[in-house]
Amino acid sequence: GAVVSQHPSRVICKSGTSVKIECRSLDFQATTMFWYRQFPKQSLMLMATSNEGSKATYEQGVEKDKFLINHASLTLSTLTVTSAHPEDSSFYICSAHQTGGDFEQYFGPGTRLTVT
Amino acid sequence: QKEVEQNSGPLSVPEGAIASLNCTYSDRGSQSFFWYRQYSGKSPELIMFIYSNGDKEDGRFTAQLNKASQYVSLLIRDSQPSDSATYLCAVSPIIQGAQKLVFGQGTRLTINP
Numbered sequence: 001g002a003v004v005s006q007h008p009s010r011v012i013c014k015s016g017t018s019v020k021i022e023c024r025s026l027d028f029q030a031t032t033m034f035w036y037r038q039f040p041k042q043s044l045m046l047m048a049t050s051n052e053g054s055k056a057t058y059e060q061g062v063e064k065d066k067f068l069i070n071h072a073s074l075t076l077s078t079l080t081v082t083s084a085h086p087e088d089s090s091f092y093i094c095s096a097h098q099t100g101g102d103f104e105q106y107f108g109p110g111t112r113l114t115v116t
Numbered sequence: 117q118k119e120v121e122q123n124s125g126p127l128s129v130p131e132g133a134i135a136s137l138n139c140t141y142s143d144r145g146s147q148s149f150f151w152y153r154q155y156s157g158k159s160p161e162l163i164m165f166i167y168s169n170g171d172k173e174d175g176r177f178t179a180q181l182n183k184a185s186q187y188v189s190l191l192i193r194d195s196q197p198s199d200s201a202t203y204l205c206a207v208s209p210i211i212q213g214a215q216k217l218v219f220g221q222g223t224r225l226t227i228n229p
Binding site for chain 2: 031049091105110112
């Protein structure tokens with residue numbers, strides 16, 4: 001149980017285009033999901049907290065107009081990187097917290113984004 | 117000062133020995149502490165969590181917490197080559213519920229056969 005999927009696993013896009021990444025909780029409901037970014041040889045940095053049915057809360061320094069988050073259902077959150085640039089190339093990882101659950105958040109497998 | 121600090125390594129340990137990983141944090145309000153293992157190109161997986169001062173053991177893993185010193189560690193006994201990975205320390209200001217995690221930069225551990 002407690003499986004989180006991400007789609008796509010890898011994506012290459014051209015500079016200036018937009019990319020959507022999906023995060024799904026497959027066997028549980030998740031009111032709250034988190035989006036992290038990880039650059040090579042660096043740690044995970046929290047980008048935003050996504051809450052079902054409400055606006056996402058972004059961490060300081062993360063542009064909310066560039067990284068659009070939608071959490072329209074209890075099993076799906078999406079991150080759209082708009083007008084992507086090479087510096088947005090990174091490993092994007094989501095995690096989901098089971099509604100009513102204890103502390104644990106379950107991580108998705110990640111999405112490798114390369115912007116050319 | 118970083119919120120969560122770890123020695124980036126690499127830490128090299130012979131097979132069968134004890135690997136000791138350390139982490140310090142700056143926020144005295146931190147309530148829960150986690151150790152994640154991350155293989156290259158993969159997402160983190162939870163190994164241990166600890167809330168209270170002292171030791172917590174789970175199989176070959178022992179987490180140690182000292183809130184007064186703002187220090188948390190992970191010991192891996194009988195290290196195996198499969199333990200070779202990056203170990204991430206994470207802290208949270210709460211114990212229950214959906215919580216924002218602050219991660220350290222990770223320590224790369226290599227177990228030598």
